Amino acid sequence: MFTCKDSIDQLLEFLDGEISADDEEHLHxxxxxxxxxxxxLKTYRATPNLARRALGETMPEDFARSLTAFLRERCKKK
Ligand SMILES: [Zn+2]
Structure with a gap:
């Protein structure tokens, strides 16, 4: 079974454009x-896009890490 943790991992890969068609289907x-x-996903998408537009590059690593950590915690508690 595809868990939230898996989906987050896939989500991050998906957003980086590094996901296979199979994985994308599981994610959906x-x-x-x-x-x-x-x-x-909505929050994640909105924020880095703004940051990317402003900075012309990927979002700060620290931010990405804390956001991921936050969501992993949240999914664990469920
Ligand atoms: Zn989930």
């Missing part, structure tokens, strides 16, 4: 039944 399946992951 998970997202369709997991609102917390969807809202994460």
């Amino acid at each position: 399946e998970h997202l369709s039944g997991c609102p917390p992951c969807v809202s994460f």
Whole structure:
């Protein structure tokens, strides 16, 4: 079974454009039944896009790490 933790890993790869078609399908399946992951994706997408536009590069590593850590914690508690 595809867990939130898996989906976050895939999500990060997906956002980096490093995901296979199979994995992408699993990710979509998970997202369709997991609102917390969807809202994460929305937040995650909105923030780095703004940062990228402003900086012309990827979002700060520290920020990416704390965001990921936060979500992993959240999923663990579930
Ligand atoms: Zn999830």
